[in-house]
Amino acid sequence: MVNALLLLILAAFVVLYWCWPELQRTYWQRKYNHVALTSHEQAILKRYMPIYFKMTDVDRSKLERHIIWFLNEKRFLARDGLTLTAPMKLLIAADACLLVLNKPWPLYKNVKEILLYPSAYYAPQSTRDNAGLVSYHTSVRQGESWPGGTLVLSWHDVLQGNRLPSDGHNLVFHEFAHQLDQQTGKTTGTPALSSKAQYQKWAEVFNRAFTQLKSHVAYNIPHVIDSYGATNEAEFFAVITETFIEKPLQLKQFDPQIYQLLVDYYQFDPKAWH
Numbered sequence: 001m002v003n004a005l006l007l008l009i010l011a012a013f014v015v016l017y018w019c020w021p022e023l024q025r026t027y028w029q030r031k032y033n034h035v036a037l038t039s040h041e042q043a044i045l046k047r048y049m050p051i052y053f054k055m056t057d058v059d060r061s062k063l064e065r066h067i068i069w070f071l072n073e074k075r076f077l078a079r080d081g082l083t084l085t086a087p088m089k090l091l092i093a094a095d096a097c098l099l100v101l102n103k104p105w106p107l108y109k110n111v112k113e114i115l116l117y118p119s120a121y122y123a124p125q126s127t128r129d130n131a132g133l134v135s136y137h138t139s140v141r142q143g144e145s146w147p148g149g150t151l152v153l154s155w156h157d158v159l160q161g162n163r164l165p166s167d168g169h170n171l172v173f174h175e176f177a178h179q180l181d182q183q184t185g186k187t188t189g190t191p192a193l194s195s196k197a198q199y200q201k202w203a204e205v206f207n208r209a210f211t212q213l214k215s216h217v218a219y220n221i222p223h224v225i226d227s228y229g230a231t232n233e234a235e236f237f238a239v240i241t242e243t244f245i246e247k248p249l250q251l252k253q254f255d256p257q258i259y260q261l262l263v264d265y266y267q268f269d270p271k272a273w274h
């Protein structure tokens with residue numbers, strides 16, 4: 001009798017575990033179904049996010065649903081005396097949600113909070129030399145993405161990224177791409193993919209493109225992807241995400257294979273937004 005009861009409880013937990021994402025989605029759909037961006041919020045996005053202006057009505061509406069969900073489910077905190085305003089949160093949410101436009105809720109399930117500084121900030125850093133001696137210093141940063149689900153952003157650089165939508169630099173795209181990468185539990189430049197064949201394809205195309213960028217940087221040859229992407233595989237994924245969305249035509253022309261790999265992963269083609 002006790003064994004049967006335990007089995008029943010165990011089965012209930014298993015069913016709940018498998019159904020939980022769908023139950024959550026239904027709950028959120030009901031909760032946010034009647035919430036919409038105001039015309040003032042839409043005007044802010046049209047002014048500061050050129051891509052929003054150029055999207056199809058279907059995509060824009062999908063992005064708006066994501067933004068509403070994101071603003072309600074993620075925490076924003078101001079740092080260094082910054083006064084956090086609704087338009088600031090709106091713009092960050094819009095940029096972040098664009099990356100996951102065609103992904104299901106929960107978006108960025110590991111992300112808990114976004115810390116916003118007025119501009120570039122000093123962060124403590126420690127380095128260990130070959131002899132094992134650790135030195136402590138500070139470095140200037142524009143943003144960070146921590147595997148625990150915290151992002152740190154400089155508002156000045158968030159705004160700059162949106163003011164120049166075709167220069168290949170957008171801090172929010174960069175840091176949230178790191179979060180997508182970190183969803184696997186590691187920061188390797190390979191986000192979660194759905195099949196073994198996809199991982200094989202990713203490794204082949206991604207590694208070839210990364211090696212090519214490193215060689216261009218080493219020999220000072222111009223490349224469509226910013227040289228910071230040559231730092232390591234994780235930075236390459238974050239930087240190429242910025243390039244993919246902000247310079248899609250140039251990236252496709254330069255390397256059609258990596259472009260298609262990113263279209264397949266992100267499930268959108270940003271060419272139409274330019």
Ligand SMILES: [Zn+2]
Binds near residue numbers: 178
């Ligand atoms: Zn980075």
